[in-house]
Structures are given as structure tokens and as C-alpha cells.
Amino acid sequence: MSDRYRILVVEDEEDIAEFLAMEFEYEGYAVTTALDGREGLKLALEKSWDIILLDVMLPHMSGMEVCRRIRAVSQVPIIMLTARGSVPDRVAGLDAGADDYLQKPFAIEELLARIRVLLRRSHGPAHESPLLTCADLSLNPATREVERQGKSIHLTAREFDLLETFMRHPNQVLTRDQLLEQVWGYDYSGETNIVDVYVRYVRQKIDVPFDFPLIHTVRGVGYILKGSGGQ
CATH class of the missing domain: 3.40.50.2300 (Response regulator)
Structure with a gap:
């Protein structure tokens, strides 16, 4: 291969x-x-x-x-x-x-x-995955397109993978270790701060320009994607 x-x-x-x-x-x-x-x-x-x-x-x-x-x-x-x-x-x-x-x-x-x-x-093979949605955010795993409120959002490959992981586990708290395993796919030598860096990147694109945030911090644990504002 x-x-x-x-x-x-x-x-x-x-x-x-x-x-x-x-x-x-x-x-x-x-x-x-x-x-x-x-x-x-x-x-x-x-x-x-x-x-x-x-x-x-x-x-x-x-x-x-x-x-x-x-x-x-x-x-x-x-x-x-x-x-x-x-x-x-x-x-x-x-x-x-x-x-x-x-x-x-x-x-x-x-x-x-x-x-x-x-x-x-x-x-990887383009799966015939259904469109993933959370509130007014949509993600297409097959075409790797992301939109919020009808506006196209450009994400890097890693940012897309991180957001897709969140959208496949809505309303579920994901720890940094879980995100490292699912998005990076290997042991990142315990440097879980890399997750925080990428979450910040994704938030700047899918949350900051819009009416309410979707990704929330759960202190001491990790992050959660929720379909409405509030912690």
C-alpha cells in the first residue's frame, strides 16, 4: 500500500x-x-x-x-x-x-x-457516512466539509478530525487522553496540551464568530460538544 x-x-x-x-x-x-x-x-x-x-x-x-x-x-x-x-x-x-x-x-x-x-x-476510504449535525453546525465526513449557519468553515486535516470526534460523541465529556487516542492515534508522550491547542483552533473557527459556543470546557476533565449555550 x-x-x-x-x-x-x-x-x-x-x-x-x-x-x-x-x-x-x-x-x-x-x-x-x-x-x-x-x-x-x-x-x-x-x-x-x-x-x-x-x-x-x-x-x-x-x-x-x-x-x-x-x-x-x-x-x-x-x-x-x-x-x-x-x-x-x-x-x-x-x-x-x-x-x-x-x-x-x-x-x-x-x-x-x-x-x-x-x-x-x-x-482513507471515503465512507458513506451520514451528515453529522449539532445545533446549526454540520459536518460531512465523506466530503470533509463543515458549515455553520450556512457558512462554509475551513479546517485543517487535524482540526477536522478533532471536530468529527466531538460530533460523533455529542453531549459526552471527552478527556484529553481520549482525544489524543482517537484523533492522533498514538501515545503523544503525555503532552496533552496539544489537545488544548487544537481545541482553541477549532473554537476560533466554529464558535467565536457565531451566536453561542458549542465546545465547552469541563474543568479538570476535558471537553464536551453541546448543542446549545451554557456549561
């Missing part, structure tokens, strides 16, 4: 780029590498990719800027790789449009697992 998938690796450390290319090719992926941001952006925009691995610190153009420019025109899954793993750095990467963020040094098995998760979510 994996031989169908094309991966672009944008990494300025040649030994790391070569190692990743070797590992991915062994797994059956088709791999192309770029050693600087400018070349990486050019390749990202000129060709079709199933996933892009993007280092943060790149010559000529930063990984953050490359990510922003890709995301302006494409929803291809992006994993950012960086030696800086503080919360502000991770948030900056997610704000730039990345779907995931992995700190160096990392285990290749974990990176491969994260790639599989993103590929399953972006290339």
Missing part, C-alpha cells in the same frame, strides 16, 4: 535527509529530498505529495515560512521536524499550518507511525 505514497523531505542536514530517505524507501515510499527552504517550497508547489516533512531551521527560507506558503494553497499533511521542542515552538509550528510536530532526536519508528496516521486520515 505504501508504495503509492510520495514523501517530500525538506532537511538541510544531509546525513539526516539521506537517513530518512533510506528508511522511507525501505518502507516502500517514494522519496524526494530538498536541502533548503527555497528548493523545498518550489518542489512542494510544483508536484503532488502525500506528505511533507519539513525542518524548521532551513537556509534561504525558514521552515515556518515554507509551511505557511504551502498551507495557503494546499492541505497536504505536513510534519515539522525541529531541535527546539518548547511549547511556544510547537505552537508556532501549528500556527504556521503544520499537522504534527516532532522534536529531534526522534525514533524512526515514531515518525513512521505518525506518517501512517496522517496518511490514513488523508487517504
